[in-house]
Amino acid sequence: MTGATGAQTPIRLLQLLSLLQTPREWPGSELSERLGVSRRTVRRDVDRLRDLGYPVQATQGALGGYRLVAGKAMPPLVLDDEEAVAIAVGLRAGAGHAVEGVEEASVRALAKLEQVLPARLRHRVSALQVATMPLTSGDGASIAPETLTVMASAAAGHERLRFSYRAGDGTESRRLTEPYRLVSTGRRWYLVAYDIDREDWRTFRVDRVAEPFPTGARFAPRELPKGDAAEFIRQSVWRGQQSYDIDVTFAAPAEFVVARLPSALGTVDVLDERRCRLRGTVTDSVEWLAVRLAMTDCDFTAHEPPELVDCLRELGSRLTRAAEGPEDPGAPANRSPGA
Template identity: 70%
Template structure:
């Protein structure tokens, strides 16, 4: 292999596998001499790749963790697997899959060859994910389009459907994507309203990067998108003080409730009680409590008790 840049890329790809490579095996793989391999290793080190060498009969080379993340070289199967995994997590707002994952997906899809992009789409379209059904799904293409404009500080146009079904066209300066574990939101400066807004991403349609760059504005909260989002939500939704006791151990209940509700406190060998605050709707809270799959008693608020009574009667009628 006479092309030095191509050979270095192939060498780097081999070294990124989790094993130690003897110099003789690398030379055989790349069809060069062991001396050329040693020179190529020095070149990689000069470029900032931390290649470690061990001596002895079974010694060799391996890439170790350094101060910075080097560019990853993926084969076709690896690229498809990562893209499908990131798409699945992003599309269903799985807890722990945050904006960084969406940015990674946006970068990966930007450089995927068309043949691999087609394989990713085909595989995802043929797969039905088993999700909890407790959050709105999001088109991964919408997420990656938004993430790209956030990173590039590029104005974004899109259609938006409000909670009451009203359709509008928006042009914004996107600031950050925020994941709550159930839904994705975009924090952005709305140029038409001349004010900051939060948008549910599952209600966004036809996102289009305009190409117009902008200088990022400072948020009213001082630059913390999560704080601004929380403040924005608190203005729009009432907060409930929940007080619920369960006929089940605390760890059993905690495993079946969202983390943001907090941990229930044990009250006995097989009982616990949850006291927390939530801005979720009563319908949502009632559903989550029912999914815990144990006996429970609502001590407050009264509106939640009333709703559960009404829901129980409706379910009883439906099953009779």
């Protein structure tokens, strides 16, 4: 077995580092076989990684080998092709829906990863995304991951962003903005940005954005007038919308309920080890909220608002009728709306 040439050494070091970043100990013989070099070359490569600051630990004996020391400050992560594709596909799948827990940090990570992926891997990621379909999705509208990554990159790089926007009434316009931050509410993504033409701060629903592209013009970040971006979104979205306070008791532990409801609905307080209570202020329709609460897979009692209580009562009656079927075999199976 012969050693690789000097020109191949950097590539081999990256391959070795990728293997060592797997949480296991690698025998020298296995690394030698994987890399196609002698054990002596493996030892020299390990010394090179140590010189670069990677904490590679060696153990002696028949079962000895090499591994990276956990818990140390590490130089940049190195991924092989399969790992990079897997991470990118996972991030794109999550970013395509405003899923609870997929926050701005995930979108920034996707933007950074796709920026450094070679063309051949970007093609594989796109092909996998097109060829697969998730079994479940978020409650909000689906969004192209490319839209999120373009916006995240423009906000991070302080680069003006131009896009087409469709308002709630269907009016379309072109916007030139200084993007500030992306915010996920659990159901939807919003962009907080300074609108150049309107000379004021605006919020944009990302699912209504089309053809976003960075102009290349840099800008000095402005100070947001109302605290952080999440609070700005909350005040902007609720402005002009009817809001109501909700109060619901669940016959389940708090951690069970928290894992099944969007955090935007409010705060879940522990009553005891078997019960908890949700309180919050929301603007969603009571119909949507009634269905969302029913999906928690546990018993609950709605105290407020009265509109939610009435909606749940009617929904329960409708579902009971659907399960039991018509009393008269000759009657139609479905009742008219509002019956």
